Amino acid sequence: DAGVTQSPTHLIKTRGQQVTLRCSPKSGHDTVSWYQQALGQGPQFIFQYYEEEERQRGNFPDRFSGHQFPNYSSELNVNALLLGDSALYLCASSLLVVDLEAFFGQGTRLTVV
Amino acid sequence: DAKTTQPPSMDCAEGRAANLPCNHSTISGNEYVYWYRQIHSQGPQYIIHGLKNNETNEMASLIITEDRKSSTLILPHATLRDTAVYYCIVGYSGGGADGLTFGKGTHLIIQP
Numbered sequence: 001d002a003g004v005t006q007s008p009t010h011l012i013k014t015r016g017q018q019v020t021l022r023c024s025p026k027s028g029h030d031t032v033s034w035y036q037q038a039l040g041q042g043p044q045f046i047f048q049y050y051e052e053e054e055r056q057r058g059n060f061p062d063r064f065s066g067h068q069f070p071n072y073s074s075e076l077n078v079n080a081l082l083l084g085d086s087a088l089y090l091c092a093s094s095l096l097v098v099d100l101e102a103f104f105g106q107g108t109r110l111t112v113v
Numbered sequence: 114d115a116k117t118t119q120p121p122s123m124d125c126a127e128g129r130a131a132n133l134p135c136n137h138s139t140i141s142g143n144e145y146v147y148w149y150r151q152i153h154s155q156g157p158q159y160i161i162h163g164l165k166n167n168e169t170n171e172m173a174s175l176i177i178t179e180d181r182k183s184s185t186l187i188l189p190h191a192t193l194r195d196t197a198v199y200y201c202i203v204g205y206s207g208g209g210a211d212g213l214t215f216g217k218g219t220h221l222i223i224q225p
Contacts, residue, residue, distance in 0.1 A: 004156075033212050042200060043157065045212030056211050090156050092213075100147055100206045100213055104156030 004093050004105035012111045013081050021076040021108045025093030032074040033102065034066060035090040043090055049074055050096050078110075086112045116140070117201045122220040131188040133219050135201030138182040144205055146177060147213070148186045150197040150221075157200065157215075160186065196223045 005024045013019050025032050031050045035043035045058035049068035068074045072093075078085055088109050092102035118136040125131040137146065147162040161168055161175045163184075168175045174187040188195055200218040 035212070035215075042198075042215030042217055043213070045214065048212060058211055092156075096207070098206050100145065100202070100204050101159055101162060102213065103159065106156050 004091055004103050006089075006091050006105035006108050008108060009106065010109045010111075012113060015081055015083060015112055017081050018077065018079045019081060019110060021078075021089050021091075021110070023074045023076070023091030023093075023105060025072050025074070025091075026103045029093040029095055029103070030072055031094045031096045031099050032068055032072065033092045033094070033099070034074070034076045035092065035104075036060070037088040037090060037107070039087070046076070048099070081112045083112050086110060116203050116214065117216055119199075119201050119216065119219045121217065122222065124222050124224055125188075125191050127193060127223050127225050128190055131191040131195065131221060131223070133186040133188075133199050133201075133221060134183065135186070136183045137201070137203045140181050140203050141205075144203045146175065146181075146184050147202040147204065148173070148175065149200045149202065149213070149215075150195075151200070151218070152194075152197040160199075191221075191223045193223050193225060195221065197221060 007022045033048040034046040037043040046060050048056040052068045063079045065077045088107040090107045091105045094102040145162050148160040149157040151157045163175045177184045198218040198220050
């Protein structure tokens with residue numbers, strides 16, 4: 001059983017560009033959450049998707065948007081990239097009923113230059 | 114803001130029990146205590162959670178004080194592979210929380 005898979009693993013973008021990160025949840029899970037982890041910090045919650053809707057959102061600007069597909073996979077989009085967006089982006093999947101018992105992917109390392 | 118307080122770092126000898134403390138004095142009645150760990154360059158890994166009773170699984174034990182204001186994660190026989198940052202998190206499960214609120218965690222270093 002594959003766990004949570006994220007793609008790509010590494011990405012370099014230029015300031016002002018847009019980026020899309022992808023996540024496939026663990027089999028059987030219906031909820032996907034995204035986190036941003038800056039170097040030396042704990043992960044910070046961006047948002048959570050369930051039934052293709054954004055349910056919860058952390059303190060992130062509208063430049064950060066997402067989508068969940070009928071097969072429960074998800075995308076994170078970031079527009080107008082800033083240097084400060086450089087971070088490890090983590091996807092976590094779970095069942096909504098126990099959403100804090102989550103399985104994390106290995107993350108996508110985004111570098112903005 | 115994180116609602117937990119943990120020591121920034123701890124050392125433990127290989128083969129000994131590692132006891133990681135966490136203070137959560139403002140925990141609400143329906144909030145659970147969750148523990149995750151993050152090994153370098155990997156995503157966080159769920160370890161265990163509990164409400165008010167002590168819990169044990171194949172990875173660890175969780176001891177929660179009777180007043181629920183603090184807890185201890187116990188790794189019974191630490192190995193070098195247990196070197197990681199350990200996060201103590203409190204929150205409501207079932208879709209009511211704004212995700213997991215990670216603090217700075219405890220960097221546990223297992224010494225050979």
